[in-house]
Amino acid sequence: MRDGTPQLSSFKRTLTMLEAVVDDGGASSVAEMARRLGLPVATAHRQIATLVAEDYLRPLGKGRHVAGSRLMKLAQRLDEKQLIANVAAPILHRLATRVRSTVQLGTLENEMVTYRIKTGQGASALFTKVGMQLEAYCSGMGKVLLAYLPDKDRDNYLAGGPFVPLTAKTITEPAALTAELIKVQEQGFAVDDGEIADGLFCMAVPIRNPAQQVVAAISVSQADTGNKRMADDVLLAMLRQAASAIEAEANVGTDR
Amino acid sequence: MRDGTPQLSSFKRTLTMLEAVVDDGGASSVAEMARRLGLPVATAHRQIATLVAEDYLRPLGKGRHVAGSRLMKLAQRLDEKQLIANVAAPILHRLATRVRSTVQLGTLENEMVTYRIKTGQGASALFTKVGMQLEAYCSGMGKVLLAYLPDKDRDNYLAGGPFVPLTAKTITEPAALTAELIKVQEQGFAVDDGEIADGLFCMAVPIRNPAQQVVAAISVSQADTGNKRMADDVLLAMLRQAASAIEAEANVGTDR
């Protein structure tokens, strides 16, 4: 067991078939696909039958197949957040140089914030890392993402707990947290002034998809060095401008 | 081999793992996933190793994984336009036999119309071919697709030119073309009476996605043989009915 293709070979072959059918756009019959991939017809049929049973393909009459709903759902789960992160990267990079601070982008998965982009000055100082997942209740981005959650999910989160304090300022009372999230939703941004780490100030705003759902948040973090810090309203304006730019850019791919 | 789950079970289980990891957004370790799915750790590792080898997952340090590039590419290929074309095919086929003419479906890419479906009587007579790309300004489908473009893009197209005449009736004046597109948008359909080829009559209507964006157009083409031609309003009604059917069918997999 040390060859090039030792593992789960049937899985691999079936994936290849799946891709071939999707690529083909449902133009060809199963037998045709089998011929193209050099597979026995019986095998091809088994593979496609399985894919259909799993709803990764949908039969469309006359031996044709198109992507099924389960595959579509999987694809949707992927690209929205990933796409947003991709288009956001250059915009956030510019923002970071302008505000001379660390700028981050995060999304919510499993009630945790996934940090997907981190850029700018002082990036190394911050303890966050791309790919890292952190509790949502104590960060600016997290509060934004929680604030726009569907009511049911948000209530569920708030009922979950426990909310352990990371600093003296961390909000740990469910009632206080609820009030905070309502405030965040009303004003359209969140502030974290030392709730996640002492002396760390963050401001975060949401990023929406074309359907107006909040799918990500971006934030600016500044270590409170006592002296010059950019005025909050200026910072907020710049964040919102970046958010708009990201939304506009991301929607280009959607329409047309 | 006659149970409910007889086929390619390892494939199914690995798919389940793939989805679980994607859903999880890379939050949990492999062992955690194994526990959650009730699998032996060794099996889980094999599955994930395979998914990584196939580039469906990408390791993200510390046992975490996110969607890999091959999965991303697959997701991209499932694009809206191709799907519409797939579900449209049988509907257009029926339409073509009813109107006894050639029915086509096209989408706009790079300001050119891509012909994706061509079916029905006299299909061989028409010079278009599936996969072909043609200028948009001179065909019924093209005019529909241009008419619903965002203003910015449409103005840009109109400023582009040049619009070479293919027949005596081809609209080549930007001003006239602008007026024509406005008319098309207002009435919701386009007519091409000999603008692309002498004696060729076409009528085209848009196809919209759930967000009400125009993503494709369908058309009926009839060579003007001098005698019986179906009444325009009847043709239009049938085209619109087909468009509705396609939109309804395409949205089944999209929602939820």
Add this chain to the structure above:
DNA sequence: GTTCCATCTCTCATAATGTGAGAAGATAGC
């Protein structure tokens, strides 16, 4: 440093499972 705990890697005997040829059943085209 050491100890503990969780994760990951590897091996191997077992049998479960996918395989593919071919026959038989459908379907379409002529």
Add this chain to the structure above:
DNA sequence: GCTATCTTCTCACATTATGAGAGATGGAAC
């Protein structure tokens, strides 16, 4: 009608996945 093509089914075979357990790795706590 016939013929060509696609699909479903069966079955013997051995390829291939399986899962337990032992060893290796890596942190975190102390």
